[in-house]
Amino acid sequence: MSIETDTHKTITVSQAISKARIKLMYPSLAIIFLPVLFTYLINAFIIYIEIFFPIYIGIFAVCLIPGWLWWSIFEPKWKVWAYGNIRTTDIAELKRQAILSGLIWQDSSPINKTEIWTNKDLIRMEEVSKRYQNGLVWR
Numbered sequence: 001m002s003i004e005t006d007t008h009k010t011i012t013v014s015q016a017i018s019k020a021r022i023k024l025m026y027p028s029l030a031i032i033f034l035p036v037l038f039t040y041l042i043n044a045f046i047i048y049i050e051i052f053f054p055i056y057i058g059i060f061a062v063c064l065i066p067g068w069l070w071w072s073i074f075e076p077k078w079k080v081w082a083y084g085n086i087r088t089t090d091i092a093e094l095k096r097q098a099i100l101s102g103l104i105w106q107d108s109s110p111i112n113k114t115e116i117w118t119n120k121d122l123i124r125m126e127e128v129s130k131r132y133q134n135g136l137v138w139r
Contacts (some may be wrong), residue, residue: 030065084128
């Protein structure tokens with residue numbers, strides 16, 4: 001999956017938020033919760049085990065790692081794409097809406113340290129940030 005910067009197209013804040021939900025939130029939640037749901041269905045309809053709850057918790061804990069990893073890898077890619085394709089006057093509103101939607105965190109949050117930025121993404125963010133007088137908004 002790749003989120004490319006298209007400098008010929010300008011997007012709205014709502015389009016950027018929608019794309020983040022599709023590329024970040026929904027896959028991450030699916031990675032975390034679908035195995036738990038699948039296990040529940042197997043337990044409910046195929047093999048019933050009375051003390052299955054600890055197994056649900058274990059599956060959730062194991063699936064949390066790849067779900068978080070998905071988010072950590074693709075959040076920077078979305079940021080580069082959104083930052084590169086939104087009007088300069090909308091960047092503050094995009095950031096505000098993304099924070100309110102739970103798609104990104106406040107700059108001061110330690111969770112930001114879990115973002116996995118590739119060299120390519122960092123270079124692209126630097127190139128895109130040249131459009132803005134205040135430099136990088138998200139890094």
